[in-house]
Every structure is written in C-alpha cells, then in structure tokens.
Amino acid sequence: MKILVTGGMGYIGSHTCVELLNANHEVVVVDNLCNAQASVKDRVEKITGKSIVFEQVDIRDRLGLEAVFRKYPIDAVIHFAGLKAVGESVEQPLRYYDNNVSGSVVLFETMGKYGVKTIVFSSSATVYGDPASVPIREDFPLSATNPYGRSKLMIEDILRDLHKAEPDWQIALLRYFNPVGAHESGLIGEEPSGIPNNLVPYIAQVATGVREKLNVYGGDYPTPDGTGMRDYIHVVDLAIGHVKTLDKLATRPGIVTYNLGTGRGNSVLEMVRAFEQASGRKIPYQIVDRRPGDIAKCYADPSRARDELGWTAERDIAQMCADVWHYQTTPK
Ligand code: NAD
Ligand code: WQD
Numbered sequence: 001m002k003i004l005v006t007g008g009m010g011y012i013g014s015h016t017c018v019e020l021l022n023a024n025h026e027v028v029v030v031d032n033l034c035n036a037q038a039s040v041k042d043r044v045e046k047i048t049g050k051s052i053v054f055e056q057v058d059i060r061d062r063l064g065l066e067a068v069f070r071k072y073p074i075d076a077v078i079h080f081a082g083l084k085a086v087g088e089s090v091e092q093p094l095r096y097y098d099n100n101v102s103g104s105v106v107l108f109e110t111m112g113k114y115g116v117k118t119i120v121f122s123s124s125a126t127v128y129g130d131p132a133s134v135p136i137r138e139d140f141p142l143s144a145t146n147p148y149g150r151s152k153l154m155i156e157d158i159l160r161d162l163h164k165a166e167p168d169w170q171i172a173l174l175r176y177f178n179p180v181g182a183h184e185s186g187l188i189g190e191e192p193s194g195i196p197n198n199l200v201p202y203i204a205q206v207a208t209g210v211r212e213k214l215n216v217y218g219g220d221y222p223t224p225d226g227t228g229m230r231d232y233i234h235v236v237d238l239a240i241g242h243v244k245t246l247d248k249l250a251t252r253p254g255i256v257t258y259n260l261g262t263g264r265g266n267s268v269l270e271m272v273r274a275f276e277q278a279s280g281r282k283i284p285y286q287i288v289d290r291r292p293g294d295i296a297k298c299y300a301d302p303s304r305a306r307d308e309l310g311w312t313a314e315r316d317i318a319q320m321c322a323d324v325w326h327y328q329t330t331p332k
Helices: 011-022 040-048 062-071 086-091 093-113 147-165 199-207 235-249 268-279 303-309 317-329
Strands: 002-006 026-030 053-055 076-079 118-124 170-176 178-180 214-217 232-234 255-260 285-288
Touching: 002 011, 011 026, 011 040, 011 076, 011 235, 026 062, 062 093, 076 093, 076 235, 086 093, 086 147, 093 118, 093 147, 118 147, 118 235, 147 170, 147 255, 170 235, 178 199, 178 235, 199 214, 199 268, 199 317, 214 268, 232 235, 232 317, 235 255, 235 303, 255 303, 268 317
Parallel strands: 002 026, 002 076, 026 053, 076 118, 118 170, 170 255, 178 232, 214 285
Antiparallel strands: none
16 A cells, blocks of 8 residues: 655654555655654665655645645555644644644545545553553543643544544544664664753763763552552554554454553663663662652553554563663664
C-alpha cells in the first residue's frame, strides 16, 4: 500500500517509516520540520535500502496537503504530526489546539475529499488522566489534565464522531505509553531541542555530560522504591505495532482502539540503573519535589493488541537503554 505518514520525519514517525518499508509498503511523508531534520529521509533510506518521498508541508496548509493527495494515490494515512510537550501546551494552549486539533481536521477533510478513509492516529496514554488502577485497559474512563492531553482526546472524539457519521471510515486510535529507544543502526532516534522534558532523553544527556545530574521528581510515591512507574516501550516495537494495525484495518473492522505498551511498569531509579549498565557511565541524581501533574503509576494492559493485532512488545529496558546510548554515540 502507499501510506501517507504525517510527521514522518519525527521520532516515532521515522521508525515507523523504516518498518513500513521493511513490510514492502511505499511511503510518502509530509512534515513541516518544526521538530525534525530533513536529513532523516537519507537515514531512513540508508537503513532500509529503499527510497521514500518527502514533501515539506504543514498539515494546516489545505492547498499544500491537497496537492500531495492529488500527486500520489494514497491508500491510508498514519497521522503523527503534532506538538507534544505538556508544559509548553499549558503556556501556549492556542498553538497546541491550532496545530494538533485544527491541523487534524484539515487532514481528515482532505482525506475525505480524496476518498482516503483509512487512518491510524497517534493517541497517548495521557487520555486516561489519573487512572483509578493499573494496568490500564482501553475501556477505562478518559480525561485530560493539560491542553496537550485535551488535544489528543479531542482528536479521538472527532474521529469517533466521524465514524458514527460515516461508517465506511476505517480508524485506529493507538494509545502509546512511554516510547523510548532508538533504531539499532544508531542512525535515527530522539533528538529533543533544548532541555529534555522526558526521562530517558534527560538521562542520556547526563550520561554524555551535557547535563550535570538528573532531578528525580518525587521519592515518596506509593511504589516499591518511591519513584514514579511508567510503561517504557521500545520505539521499534511501537513502529511495528503500526504496521500490524494497518493489516487489521485492511479487514475493515470500523473503529478500533489499542494500548501500545509492554504491560510492565519500571521506576525512575530502575531506568537510571538500566542506563548506567548500558552506558558504563554513572548517572548522578537527586530526589526533588514531585512534578505537578505527574501520577504514581501508569502501565498498560496490552492484551487487546496481543489478541486482535497479534502484536506484543519484545524489547526490554536494557535494550531500550543500549539503543539510546548507541544512538547518542554514533557519529551522524
Ligand atoms: P516528534 O516531534 O518527534 O514528531 C512529530 C513530527 O510532526 C515532527 O517531525 C514535526 O516536525 C511534525 N509536525 C508537527 N506539527 C506539524 C504540522 N502542523 N504539520 C506537519 N508536520 C508537523 O514527536 P514523536 O515523539 O515522534 O510523536 C509523534 C506523535 O505521537 C505525536 O502526535 C505525539 O503527540 C504522539 N505521542 C508521542 C509520545 C511520546 O512520548 N513521544 C507519546 C504518546 C503519543
Ligand atoms: C517519566 C517518569 C517523571 C523527567 C509524558 C507525557 C505523556 C506522553 C509521554 C505524549 C515520571 C520522571 C522525568 C525528569 C524524572 N507523551 N522524571 N525526572 O510524564 O510519563 O509522560 O511523555 O503523549 O503525555 O506526559 O513521561 O518521561 O516525562 O516521565 O524524575 O527529568 O520520569 O516524574 O515518573 P510521562 P516522562
């Protein structure tokens, strides 16, 4: 199939392009490069030995997007394009709603206009808010605690409404837990600009000496070692989950929702130890106050994806940290 990947030059998108090419799909990427580099195209092509099409287009640019749909016979869309920093979304809510929500509406309208009605959407475990218990199942109540999370929930709602109105759409809502890791080649990975918000990119910068020490947000959570627990999932496992989801949508199931996680929770200190092991470097840290908005534990019940997609995450945290370290230390 010919797959349009929005945000395909970004972290999860680039790994998904690799897995799509490995599965013999053709790939057209649209990305405005607000959080990615054009050189990712060459790196994806180097890894796979196959070529992809890249169009520098903002998904809010209706005419630009229409030109892409006119130029290429797209069969399905995987929609990664979006802004994702929680703190920034609190400071700049309109920018987040415009980019994420308005951009998605333009994309869905354009798809409808050109008769493309199959879409995989990047949602997030953030749509579960502060869950009453773990592991989290897809039928748990949904809520949002910040504009970023609300933008994801709004887009999910829009797609649910769209499917009600036009049942011939094939829609997958994929709720990612905490994606980390990098491609084993060391050529693509996560490259946060500025101070990383997320744990593993921050730890990686402590390991390379860019940052002095890690602030561990909270040592008094009701968890075995007092630090927050998350479901860290290797980005390559996540990418493979998208290919399996496209296969599922080809069976015309209507609208489907899947958690993509490992089903395991690891604490901040377990991640620190795993990264020390992988890098051979000491990660100095100090326990500081809890970060506002954080929850104690968040991990998936991934059994629906296992049963319906035949997908399970295979790579463990040792592999995730080893691949991040390899990416950090590979000359680009
Ligand atoms: P990323 O920033 O690396 O990738 C997003 C890409 O979209 C970037 O290449 C950026 O340039 C592009 N983009 C942003 N706005 C655009 C627009 N208006 N038009 C065209 N391109 C645009 O982020 P990522 O980590 O790869 O995340 C991909 C998707 O997955 C996002 O929608 C994010 O919300 C979602 N998600 C990410 C995580 C995570 O922790 N990384 C977790 C859950 C969900
Ligand atoms: C993980 C753990 C922190 C940084 C966020 C978004 C979520 C999703 C994934 C997109 C927590 C602790 C972190 C640090 C720390 N993104 N931590 N020191 O908060 O689970 O999820 O990214 O959809 O929406 O909210 O991920 O990597 O920020 O934090 O102690 O410097 O590490 O408190 O327990 P989080 P994270």
